[in-house]
Amino acid sequence: MNEKEIIARARELFSSRIGDDGAVIGNQVITVDMLVEDVDFTRSIPLTFVARKSLAVNLSDLAAMGSKPEFAVVALGISEWARDGVEQFFVALRDAAKKYEIEIVGGDLSLADKLTVVITAIGRVETRPLLRSGAKPGDRIYVSRPIGGSAAGLHLLQRGWTVDGEPPAGIGYAQREFALSAIRRHVDPEPEVELGLKLARIPEISACIDISDGLSTDLQHLCDASGCGAEIERERIPIFPDLLGSGASLGVRVQDAVLHGGEEYALLFTSPLRESDLSSRLGRPAYNIGRMTSERGLVLKENGMARPLQPRGWDHLAR
Amino acid sequence: MNEKEIIARARELFSSRIGDDGAVIGNQVITVDMLVEDVDFTRSIPLTFVARKSLAVNLSDLAAMGSKPEFAVVALGISEWARDGVEQFFVALRDAAKKYEIEIVGGDLSLADKLTVVITAIGRVETRPLLRSGAKPGDRIYVSRPIGGSAAGLHLLQRGWTVDGEPPAGIGYAQREFALSAIRRHVDPEPEVELGLKLARIPEISACIDISDGLSTDLQHLCDASGCGAEIERERIPIFPDLLGSGASLGVRVQDAVLHGGEEYALLFTSPLRESDLSSRLGRPAYNIGRMTSERGLVLKENGMARPLQPRGWDHLAR
Numbered sequence: 001m002n003e004k005e006i007i008a009r010a011r012e013l014f015s016s017r018i019g020d021d022g023a024v025i026g027n028q029v030i031t032v033d034m035l036v037e038d039v040d041f042t043r044s045i046p047l048t049f050v051a052r053k054s055l056a057v058n059l060s061d062l063a064a065m066g067s068k069p070e071f072a073v074v075a076l077g078i079s080e081w082a083r084d085g086v087e088q089f090f091v092a093l094r095d096a097a098k099k100y101e102i103e104i105v106g107g108d109l110s111l112a113d114k115l116t117v118v119i120t121a122i123g124r125v126e127t128r129p130l131l132r133s134g135a136k137p138g139d140r141i142y143v144s145r146p147i148g149g150s151a152a153g154l155h156l157l158q159r160g161w162t163v164d165g166e167p168p169a170g171i172g173y174a175q176r177e178f179a180l181s182a183i184r185r186h187v188d189p190e191p192e193v194e195l196g197l198k199l200a201r202i203p204e205i206s207a208c209i210d211i212s213d214g215l216s217t218d219l220q221h222l223c224d225a226s227g228c229g230a231e232i233e234r235e236r237i238p239i240f241p242d243l244l245g246s247g248a249s250l251g252v253r254v255q256d257a258v259l260h261g262g263e264e265y266a267l268l269f270t271s272p273l274r275e276s277d278l279s280s281r282l283g284r285p286a287y288n289i290g291r292m293t294s295e296r297g298l299v300l301k302e303n304g305m306a307r308p309l310q311p312r313g314w315d316h317l318a319r
Numbered sequence: 320m321n322e323k324e325i326i327a328r329a330r331e332l333f334s335s336r337i338g339d340d341g342a343v344i345g346n347q348v349i350t351v352d353m354l355v356e357d358v359d360f361t362r363s364i365p366l367t368f369v370a371r372k373s374l375a376v377n378l379s380d381l382a383a384m385g386s387k388p389e390f391a392v393v394a395l396g397i398s399e400w401a402r403d404g405v406e407q408f409f410v411a412l413r414d415a416a417k418k419y420e421i422e423i424v425g426g427d428l429s430l431a432d433k434l435t436v437v438i439t440a441i442g443r444v445e446t447r448p449l450l451r452s453g454a455k456p457g458d459r460i461y462v463s464r465p466i467g468g469s470a471a472g473l474h475l476l477q478r479g480w481t482v483d484g485e486p487p488a489g490i491g492y493a494q495r496e497f498a499l500s501a502i503r504r505h506v507d508p509e510p511e512v513e514l515g516l517k518l519a520r521i522p523e524i525s526a527c528i529d530i531s532d533g534l535s536t537d538l539q540h541l542c543d544a545s546g547c548g549a550e551i552e553r554e555r556i557p558i559f560p561d562l563l564g565s566g567a568s569l570g571v572r573v574q575d576a577v578l579h580g581g582e583e584y585a586l587l588f589t590s591p592l593r594e595s596d597l598s599s600r601l602g603r604p605a606y607n608i609g610r611m612t613s614e615r616g617l618v619l620k621e622n623g624m625a626r627p628l629q630p631r632g633w634d635h636l637a638r
Contacts, residue, residue: 001405003428009406013413014423023424025390025441032439034394034429071344075353075394075437086325094332104333105342109322110353113433118394120351120439122344 003315019225020132021061021210022123028070029123031061037079037114041187045163047085049187050117051092057212058121059100059191060265064210066130066200067123069102069193074119077112100193127200130208132225135270137294139206141230142278142286144192144267147215149240151261152252153179153186159251163187171250178246185240189265196267198282204271211264214313218268219298226270232290232309234302259300262314322634338544339451340380340529341442347389348442350380356398356433360506364482366404368506369436370411376531377440378419378510379584383529385449385519386442388421388512393438396431419512446519449527451544454589456613458525460549461597461605463511463586466534468559470580471571472498472505478570482506490569497565504559508584515586517601523590530583533632537587538617545589551609551628553621578619581633 010018017023022031035041035054062069078086097104102121156179160168165180199205209222223230239258248254271278275288298309329337336342341350354360354373381388397405416423421440475498479487484499518524528541542549558577567573590597594607617628
């Protein structure tokens, strides 16, 4: 079974609550994420970042559901090399929890060959939960911020850059600045907690998901849940600063990073509201990248041409 | 840091709610447990049992807190060898969830070198949560059922027995019957969910914990939280059927299995009530094994002699 099949089977066997970024139970949202060494991060990433990211991915799920972070528990599989870093990991986690006002109330520890972090987070729904379902044909599709940076950061890390933006060889100032910010976006993502709460308060927001698996794949998830298709315009997608310039010159495949790059943790949402109206109600930009359609499937418009867009984002079980 | 130090540090950094079998938040209890291949089980254990046990250990925590199972989420790190067993794992988990009336509402999947199962469970407190703190000097100490079977089962598995009770060499009928039931106790433990709820309804129950790390170690945890000591009588501890006979003849160190063997998932609790009164109120036996004392430390009485008892149960981070 691939990931999609496994999730479909889990829905059948366990609960129809499965399928959103979190499960709604009463006025709570519950979500869990697992980060594993050599799958989601490597030993070269300082534990401070691993701790923050493991919380951030959960906070992003809570944000996508429009819920306010409340409580979390942490299961930690500690590998030998990480043993002396537990204090550092804990302090970073404590600081991140403080920042986002989530209380870490429990946990479990085990030995493990690979460092494994599983955080389960609970959020409170103030007004209503945001779901992946609910988008209607004609609704505008929005992303919350420029994307493509995380995939670019991963690309650079895989090519020898360090988390401090130290290049593998002599490199220009602009490229190094870009690399620093892209790598930071990848290793230390910022969940859209405030935005999620604001979106939940706007009744005209019809659906929401976070971009964890890539724009194409997460848009497909949203379409599947809403029973729609989508058409997006390449030129309207906001692109991570200098990705087109320095990113491309550093070998990043820009189109892939923007359309399919995972671990962005921007929000992807839909609404009949216009971009200017929505942005002013949010007090920050929302980027309209296209529209929901009644015909299933994704379409990408570029240079006046329309072509089918295959979801080619992250499958957690692909090798 | 060893496990105790890490938990103490986590309490300082995160929340004073840390330290019981689960964390109490409002009228909910939340708990998380991590099971890792080659630490908590081996590949020779069928996935059906791994699934059930991973839920059972959480249900036991909820039971120890006197709460009713409600919801759970599952993070699954899937190793290559376990990939084809996901369906079998899910079905077993679904059946166990049905039996204990807990709804599995979400999850996450990842690749992993070693099969890793992390379940977070939420229970509802009907009357009051049971805590480790609250025991008073003079309170009687109870266990909920005969113990030592799980450690005996582990011993046999490590010596070549299979989960079906197939012996490594020719063996007698009674020994095989014993082996079957001890191995079953180890791989397929039964959480005391009903009992936990009953105990919470009896105001005279002063403290409770489940025996996951071993009687000595969990009694020490209860004493630490309650600021007491404890004195237990070897002859009063109920022993897993035929452990003294067949178990001993199969090389199980009976004293160690009973006093220090982990993964029993019996409940250990305290109350001023007498054994006969408490048993009749519970409608099932409760085994009084000793008393709480004002002097710190554990004491074991045996053959009329008293000696200090060192907690020698499971440390999740010891090698």
